Each structure stands twice: as structure tokens, then as C-alpha cells.
Amino acid sequence: MTHTVMRFVDHTITHVPDGGITAQLFCTAGDCGEDSGPQGVPDDAQDWALRHTGRTGHDLFRREYTDHARVTRHE
Ligand SMILES: [Zn+2]
Incomplete structure (x- = not known):
């Protein structure tokens, strides 16, 4: 994972990475509405999509990834 650092005034x-990453995949088929639920292991969300396609034929998913960021103040 690339570390992104942005500076604004005197904060960074x-x-x-210790906060982990949460992944959630949403089926985009119009009448479906199913999703993987938030998964702490991104591969689990991908596996859900593979199973979902196998079961339904739906093959397009929107993926959301959530991570954690910390703001620190410079003295
Ligand atoms: Zn679906």
C-alpha cells in the first residue's frame, strides 16, 4: 500500500496500515441489490463476487475499499 501524505497548514x-482495509462489493444488476457486506479480508469480498456470478450470471460489481488515516499536528 502506497503511503499518501498531504500537508495542510500544520497538520499531516x-x-x-494497522487499521486494516475493509472491502465491500455491490452487484450492479438493476434488480439485484445484493452485496458482499463489509469484509475485513478483501479476498473474501472478491470470493463473494465470484460465487455470485456463478449463481446469477451477474458480472459487474462496484467495489468500495475503506482504510484508516491519522491526522497529526506539527508542533
Ligand atoms: Zn447480482
């Missing part, structure tokens, strides 16, 4: 925001 950084990615916090």
Missing part, C-alpha cells in the same frame, strides 16, 4: 494525514 497519513494512511494507517
